[in-house]
Amino acid sequence: MGGMMKSKWRYVLIAMLAVVVLGGGLAGTIMSLVEQPAYTVVQSYDDVEVRDYPAMIVAEVEVAGERKPAINAGFRLIADYIFGNNAPATKIPMTAPVTQQAGEEIAMTAPVSQQSVGELWTVRFVMPSRYSLEALPKPNNPSVKLVPLPAERFAAIRFSGLADDEALARYKQRLLKRISEERLAAEGEAIMAFYNPPWTLPFLRRNEIMVKLKQGK
Numbered sequence: 001m002g003g004m005m006k007s008k009w010r011y012v013l014i015a016m017l018a019v020v021v022l023g024g025g026l027a028g029t030i031m032s033l034v035e036q037p038a039y040t041v042v043q044s045y046d047d048v049e050v051r052d053y054p055a056m057i058v059a060e061v062e063v064a065g066e067r068k069p070a071i072n073a074g075f076r077l078i079a080d081y082i083f084g085n086n087a088p089a090t091k092i093p094m095t096a097p098v099t100q101q102a103g104e105e106i107a108m109t110a111p112v113s114q115q116s117v118g119e120l121w122t123v124r125f126v127m128p129s130r131y132s133l134e135a136l137p138k139p140n141n142p143s144v145k146l147v148p149l150p151a152e153r154f155a156a157i158r159f160s161g162l163a164d165d166e167a168l169a170r171y172k173q174r175l176l177k178r179i180s181e182e183r184l185a186a187e188g189e190a191i192m193a194f195y196n197p198p199w200t201l202p203f204l205r206r207n208e209i210m211v212k213l214k215q216g217k
Helices: 002-032 067-082 165-181
Strands: 040-045 048-053 056-065 098-105 119-126 145-149 152-159 186-194 207-213
Touching: 048 165, 056 067, 067 098, 067 119, 152 165, 152 186, 165 186, 165 207
Parallel strands: none
Antiparallel strands: 040 048, 048 152, 056 119, 056 145, 098 119, 098 186, 152 207, 186 207
């Protein structure tokens, strides 16, 4: 009897593991069907790519606070927009990645200059490429801005796993070190890009750190 029970639980554990793996794979498949910005790799340096991105339109918000709560709040604001809080109440297809970039200290900005601690973060969704700025639904929430971006060049490093503060700092340092070694000209703050929903298994996740490069560099 004891052997039969052990065998039964072994099959249950195997089935549970299969569900977890299948669920993670399904999440990866779902994200592969979501539109992502097209880019051309113009140079590779081991785990760092130099990419050229075409012009695109983003929906963005600025959110104050610590990094993780800020991106969660920003995600909700922009998701609210693409899920229909716009004129004329049109749903916009989800895209990947969601990006986050540090801004200036809040004390240097207005009208939130009363908050003297923390940081301001820009959170963005890239809009589907078939939309022009004129064709995109207008946000009902004034916090959500539609911003056209020019064609730009970035250095990027990709990694899997949990994108916690330690991992982000480590890969940012690796990227900046490679940029310095290759004498590339960086411009602006690093951008963090996240491609997967939060239930994706860590080893299936795609995270990136990107730094804009000056044109011709």
